[in-house]
Amino acid sequence: MTYFKAVRRRTFWLGALLAVASLVGCGTPPTYKLRPVTGQSPGTFSLAHSKAVEDERHAVRHLDAAKSIVYSQNFGGGGAALGLLLGPLGVAANASMIDSNTEADAVRLRGKLTLAPRELFLAAATQQGLEVVDDAAAGAPGRTLATPYLFVSKTDNDRLLTAAAVRLEYGQGTDQWSGVYMYQLPSSYQLDDLARLTPEMQARLGTEAAQGFSALAAFIAKEAPQQDGQAKGGTEKDFSYKSDLLTPRIEIEMNGRFIARSGDLIWFRSFGGVYAVRTSNIKVMSGGV
Incomplete structure (x- = not known):
């Protein structure tokens, strides 16, 4: 049994790494997300509805009607090993089981969280001196589109991590730049607890989310004047890490600055954006940061 467990474990990780490689692609290597900032409009934003946030996809569900609370989980089935051992049918069955688990969780959580990420980000950004309008002016030239949301991610043992996030998009078509700015909130929850959210827990989550969006807005506001065309990364140090917030179940070593x-x-x-992750949910693998 020990031998077969070892084989399954190695196969699982091989499948995970192949999946990541397929996302990265075989052409131009990925680059770090350096937000373009023009001198004419370094801090002008329009609240938007990014399809990348609001479209339904595998193992992701929305927990509110506004599609601003995003739930993600990839537990269920037999993992990547099942797909590799059983071929395409195994992959399809595994994906179906994971998606079914995601939907079952979402049914329990949907409508339980009453906070409004768009309003929280708008208030935070305004306080930081950023010019933000609602999506009526989303197409105005020079504006960066901002789609705020709350991210809820399931990790081991039904523990849920939460983060304030905003997806920024600038430009159009093949020249469009996009990136996620994410700030992990301090509290974590059991799935059962969040499904039966008390007023006290609701208030705490709302307070933490407001603080998270405030921190993101402060970072974005500070970032803008320092850039001309692209972010300056001269003081940023290369390192590698694993994080169960960003890759739950399959903690893959990734590179960052x-x-x-x-x-x-x-x-x-x-490569996806800028993240602020709790030290309890990130393991620094190299770089000595």
Whole structure:
């Protein structure tokens, strides 16, 4: 049994790494997300509805009618090993089981969280001096489109991690730049607890989310004047890490650029955007940050 468990474990990781490689692609290597900022409009934003946030997809569900609370989980089935051992039918069956688990969780959680990420980000951005309008002016030239949302991610043992997030998009077509700015909130929850959210827990989550969006808005506001065309990464240090917030169940070592430590948070830039992750949910593998 020990031998077969070892084989399954190695096969599982091989499948996971192949999946990541397929997302990265075989052409131009990925680059770190450096937000373009023009001198004419370094801090002008329009609240938007990004399809990347609001479209339904595998193992992702929305927990509110506004599609601003995004739930993600990839537990269920036999993992990547099942797909590799059983071929295409195994992959399809495994994906179906994971998606069914996601839907079952979402049914329990849907409508339980009453916070409004768009309003929280708008208030935070305005306080930081950023010019933000609602989506009526989304097509105005020079504006960066901002889609705020709350991210809820399931990790081991039905533990849920939460994060304030905003997806930024600039430009159109093949020239469009996009990136996610995400700030992990301090509290975690059991699935059962969040499904039976008390007023006290609701208030705490709302307060933490407001603080998270405030921190993101402050970072974005500070970032803008320092850039002309692209972000300056001269003081950012290369390192590698694993995080169960970003890759739950399959903790894959990834590369990033360390920005700063703030309390129990590590701020860093990745190929997907800028993240602030709790030290309890990130393992620094190399780089000594």
